[in-house]
Amino acid sequence: MVNGTIPVDGPTYIRVGQSGALSGTVRVSGAKNSALKLMAAALLAPGEFTIRGVPHIADVRWMGELLEQMGVGVSQEGGVLTLDVPEIVRPEAPYELVERMRASIVVLGPLLGRFGAARISVPGGDDFGHRPIDMHLRGLEELGATFTTSHGYIEGRVDHLEGTTVLLPYPSVGATENLLMAAVLARGTTVLENVAREPEIADLAVFLNAMGGQVRGAGTSTITIDGVEGLEAVEHTVVPDRIEAATYMAAVGMAGGEVEIVGARPEHMEMLLVKLREMGLDFSPTVDGLTVKAVGRRRSVDVATLPYPGVATDYQPLIVTLLATADGVGIVTENVFGGRFRYIDELLRMGADIRAEGHHAVIRGVDSLSGAQVRAPDIRAGAALVIAGLVADGETLIGDAHHVERGYQDLVGNLVSLGAEVSYSSPG
Numbered sequence: 001m002v003n004g005t006i007p008v009d010g011p012t013y014i015r016v017g018q019s020g021a022l023s024g025t026v027r028v029s030g031a032k033n034s035a036l037k038l039m040a041a042a043l044l045a046p047g048e049f050t051i052r053g054v055p056h057i058a059d060v061r062w063m064g065e066l067l068e069q070m071g072v073g074v075s076q077e078g079g080v081l082t083l084d085v086p087e088i089v090r091p092e093a094p095y096e097l098v099e100r101m102r103a104s105i106v107v108l109g110p111l112l113g114r115f116g117a118a119r120i121s122v123p124g125g126d127d128f129g130h131r132p133i134d135m136h137l138r139g140l141e142e143l144g145a146t147f148t149t150s151h152g153y154i155e156g157r158v159d160h161l162e163g164t165t166v167l168l169p170y171p172s173v174g175a176t177e178n179l180l181m182a183a184v185l186a187r188g189t190t191v192l193e194n195v196a197r198e199p200e201i202a203d204l205a206v207f208l209n210a211m212g213g214q215v216r217g218a219g220t221s222t223i224t225i226d227g228v229e230g231l232e233a234v235e236h237t238v239v240p241d242r243i244e245a246a247t248y249m250a251a252v253g254m255a256g257g258e259v260e261i262v263g264a265r266p267e268h269m270e271m272l273l274v275k276l277r278e279m280g281l282d283f284s285p286t287v288d289g290l291t292v293k294a295v296g297r298r299r300s301v302d303v304a305t306l307p308y309p310g311v312a313t314d315y316q317p318l319i320v321t322l323l324a325t326a327d328g329v330g331i332v333t334e335n336v337f338g339g340r341f342r343y344i345d346e347l348l349r350m351g352a353d354i355r356a357e358g359h360h361a362v363i364r365g366v367d368s369l370s371g372a373q374v375r376a377p378d379i380r381a382g383a384a385l386v387i388a389g390l391v392a393d394g395e396t397l398i399g400d401a402h403h404v405e406r407g408y409q410d411l412v413g414n415l416v417s418l419g420a421e422v423s424y425s426s427p428g
């Protein structure tokens, strides 16, 4: 068993003991879901990029590997990632990497924008179920690209992308990012309508504009891009991770206590804060973040996930976990991903009373949970199970803990610093 540090061959288990109230200060990293897209956006220009606040997580390592096999020089020291992008890259994303991390699909837009060619392994489904990329492809086709699919790969080609108006049928985060990155080097003006409004998309637009792009309206539902001839390498600091911040809020909501979360941006999580306040949590702003305080049992609430600025689907496992021991009955409706309730079976093994059917989960708060051996099916559900373990009677052993390490630089170490009984553990 290893305490505090990740076992060399990756964390297999996270062990959680019943913990008292949490206290102290924790700092969030830069957002995973921004950093990965900024790394892809670097393909749009040759030269040396410096990206600060990049978390040390498996997804960043894998995106780095993908860029390296395209010919990009990649190094990370602390939170500073350096990318050395050559004049010509190999525009291909192989099966091994896309299969490991679906987010690799966001290299498609930059590759078509700069090189007019891309060959990407078709992403499969994952723990959330079927995850199509039809909106990415249709939008890029409207900009002039053509696609063929064979032997599990999509090949895209275009002489030069041409600006046009693209209306997304749904504000997909990844499709918005792919189209935005493609359009910065397109000829003429592109108007993207009904796009995703997440803070990570606004961060991407800041990055692209610093590179010399002409992007207006990111963070609203219409983005206008005037294509430019070329872009240049820049320095940038990644927006803080609102999902990591929410994870510490949920930990305090569950175990009680008072914790300052440095880097949390309340303006990026307004709907979540409304719901957590309804549940009985208190928040107060600090110079560079906020303090969260929780005393006693939470009240049950109803929550529906929605694209930003609604309550993010990534918070959903944390919310269900908070409701599992709240006073009363809460209904959570998952509107973004069909298969994102699979982890509920694990909470049931810990004594929760939850009935999930289709897009709805009815959570009847129980007085206590009991520690059990469970399995992390994905990043956020894994974090939610760690948080459930904080109040469970006895010990909770969470298998497949490498999922958690995909999205959190040091969830275990940070929770330990707040007084929680958590450790990494090897098999046996």
Ligand code: EPU
Residues within 6 Å of the ligand: 032, 033, 034, 036, 103, 130, 131, 132, 133, 134, 135, 136, 137, 170, 171, 172, 173, 174, 175, 196, 312, 313, 314, 336, 337, 338, 379, 380, 407
């Ligand atoms: N969709 C389609 N067709 C498409 C694209 C999306 O039908 O072409 C559907 C999806 O199947 C899903 C919905 O649209 O039902 C939303 O998907 P979206 O494209 O918005 O999500 P994403 O870009 O694949 C990102 C985050 C997720 C986060 C979602 C929603 C990254 C790397 N991933 O995924 O984060 O849950 O947006 O906010 O940015 C995580 O961090 O653990 C994570 C899963």
